[in-house]
Amino acid sequence: MDGVHDLGGMQGFGPVEREENEPAFHAAWEAAVLAMMRAAGSRGLFNIDEFRHAIERMAPADYLRATYYEKWLDGVTRLLVEKGVVGAEELAARLAFFVTKPDAPPRAALAGEPAPRWPFNPGWLRDVVRETEATPRFAPGEMVVTREMHPHGHTRLPRYARGKRGIIHRCHGIHVFPDTNAHGQGEQPQPLYSVRFDARELWGESAEPNQLVHIDLWESYLRPGR
Amino acid sequence: MGKNHPNVDPYVVSRVRALESLLLEKGILAPGAVDRVVQRYEADTGPMVGARVVARAWTDPDYRELLLDDPRAALARFELDYTMLRVVESTETVHNLVVCTLCSCYPWPVLGLPPTWYKMPAYRSRAVSEPRALLREMGLEVPAAREIRVWDSSAEMRYMVLPRRPPGAERLSEAVLVPLITRDALIGVAEVTLPAVR
Numbered sequence: 001m002d003g004v005h006d007l008g009g010m011q012g013f014g015p016v017e018r019e020e021n022e023p024a025f026h027a028a029w030e031a032a033v034l035a036m037m038r039a040a041g042s043r044g045l046f047n048i049d050e051f052r053h054a055i056e057r058m059a060p061a062d063y064l065r066a067t068y069y070e071k072w073l074d075g076v077t078r079l080l081v082e083k084g085v086v087g088a089e090e091l092a093a094r095l096a097f098f099v100t101k102p103d104a105p106p107r108a109a110l111a112g113e114p115a116p117r118w119p120f121n122p123g124w125l126r127d128v129v130r131e132t133e134a135t136p137r138f139a140p141g142e143m144v145v146t147r148e149m150h151p152h153g154h155t156r157l158p159r160y161a162r163g164k165r166g167i168i169h170r171c172h173g174i175h176v177f178p179d180t181n182a183h184g185q186g187e188q189p190q191p192l193y194s195v196r197f198d199a200r201e202l203w204g205e206s207a208e209p210n211q212l213v214h215i216d217l218w219e220s221y222l223r224p225g226r
Numbered sequence: 227m228g229k230n231h232p233n234v235d236p237y238v239v240s241r242v243r244a245l246e247s248l249l250l251e252k253g254i255l256a257p258g259a260v261d262r263v264v265q266r267y268e269a270d271t272g273p274m275v276g277a278r279v280v281a282r283a284w285t286d287p288d289y290r291e292l293l294l295d296d297p298r299a300a301l302a303r304f305e306l307d308y309t310m311l312r313v314v315e316s317t318e319t320v321h322n323l324v325v326c327t328l329c330s331c332y333p334w335p336v337l338g339l340p341p342t343w344y345k346m347p348a349y350r351s352r353a354v355s356e357p358r359a360l361l362r363e364m365g366l367e368v369p370a371a372r373e374i375r376v377w378d379s380s381a382e383m384r385y386m387v388l389p390r391r392p393p394g395a396e397r398l399s400e401a402v403l404v405p406l407i408t409r410d411a412l413i414g415v416a417e418v419t420l421p422a423v424r
Contacts, residue, residue: 005328005329006327006328007327007328007347007350007351008327008328008350008351008354008355008378009327009351009354009355010347010351011351013346013347013348013351013352014348015348015363016343016346016348016349016352016360016363016364017343017346017348018341018343018364019341019342019343022341022342023268024264024267024268024339025264025267025268027239028260028264029238029239029242029243031260031263031264031267032242032243032246032260032263033242034263034267035255035259035260035262035263036242036245036246036249036254036255038259038263039249039254039255039256039259040249040254040255043254045254048382052328052329055329064347066235068330068342068345070235070238073238073241073242073245076245077241077245080245085252085254086245086248086249086252090248091244091245091248094243094244094245094247094248095237095240095241095244097244098239098240098241098243098244098247099237099240102239102240102243104243106243106246106247106250107247107250107257108247109243109244109247110247110250110251111251114250114251114252114253114257115251115252115253116253117253117256118253118254126308126309126310126382128310128382129309156328156380156381157380158327158328158378158380160327160354160355172381172383175381175382178381192381192383194312194383199355202354202355203355206355208356208357208358208359208374209370210370210371210372210373210374211357211358211373211374211375211376212373212374212375212376213354213375213376213377213378214375214376214377214378215378215380216378216379216380216381216383217380217381218381
């Protein structure tokens with residue numbers, strides 16, 4: 001989707017602000033969000049592509065206003081409610097409890113003992129390479145053109161690199177396809193390439209001199225170029 | 227906290243607690259999981275493995291070659307099983323810079339938690355379109371003759387920069403080099419410099 005998350009080349013965000021001696025977490029709740037995202041993902045409740053797309057679906061103004069872990073909280077909550085893992089009513093009731101008792105520990109709202117733990121898949125984040133019969137269509141050095149497309153769903157072809165000519169740099173193997181995997185349409189694995197673009201192709205006369213951009217792109221994003 | 231931490235939702239702690247208690251109740255979040263996350267990242271936030279790998283590559287040409295050709299095998303020497311990393315080498319003629327314009331992908335296993343600026347719109351928007359101006363603002367002047375290669379992490383592959391070895395470092399041991407190699411140099415927004423000789 002052509003969302004506000006697709007930031008490459010946008011202007012107006014000002015200088016990068018570095019924080020000296022930045023702590024691992026700025027508040028304890030941030031670590032809780034990280035732990036919940038990993039717990040839910042590693043128990044197979046959503047995949048990483050669904051998670052990224054959930055964050056992309058935040059209202060644009062909210063996305064830009066939110067901190068990183070607020071985006072994650074929004075994404076995890078949205079997905080677990082959509083998938084029926086957490087009920088909207090029980091979540092609202094629990095929120096009402098903790099709005100009045102923000103300092104109470106999470107266990108304070110539990111009636112009894114927690115349910116038994118769900119099974120765990122530690123490889124869920126990186127297990128994306130598939131052994132298939134697929135033969136890569138493009139070889140390093142070949143010219144390609146990216147598709148000019150504006151899908152409403154999830155895609156990893158950034159807006160700034162659509163309809164652009166590039167050169168295959170290398171093939172990374174056969175990878176799960178996010179555009180379908182984010183929408184319950186299966187993994188549909190296909191070759192993933194590192195594609196090299198000259199900055200002048202991407203930014204025209206505004207390009208800085210002597211610059212390349214490499215982007216990792218799935219085969220179906222690409223057409224033969226010349 | 228400045229622009230990096232704008233307008234945190236006043237109910238965010240309550241929202242986190244509410245979801246946390248439900249996930250505990252349903253057996254999705256293990257008791258103690260949050261404490262373990264805190265302990266792990268507060269103890270191990272810096273570019274620990276990344277810096278050690280680079281110091282080894284600077285002092286051992288065979289290891290450098292392995293790191294560039296087969297990063298998984300190179301990382302295994304440091305007891306890290308990480309299949310998705312590519313290492314890109316900066317030289318006199320090439321400067322590499324890593325970004326994720328679509329979200330905030332970052333090689334956590336080798337660099338630890340990403341700094342907040344890496345995840346914010348200013349960096350993500352500008353790194354691909356005006357990297358020279360961005361790096362200059364961040365204190366790194368890249369000579370015009372040196373090509374800038376930006377790596378936009380749009381898939382599950384992750385990128386780490388093998389920075390240029392600073393002049394004079396060839397005489398230094400791996401152990402002396404490790405603490406000089408910063409996270410920022412491994413992202414590509416800085417270079418490694420040696421402390422001034424007194």
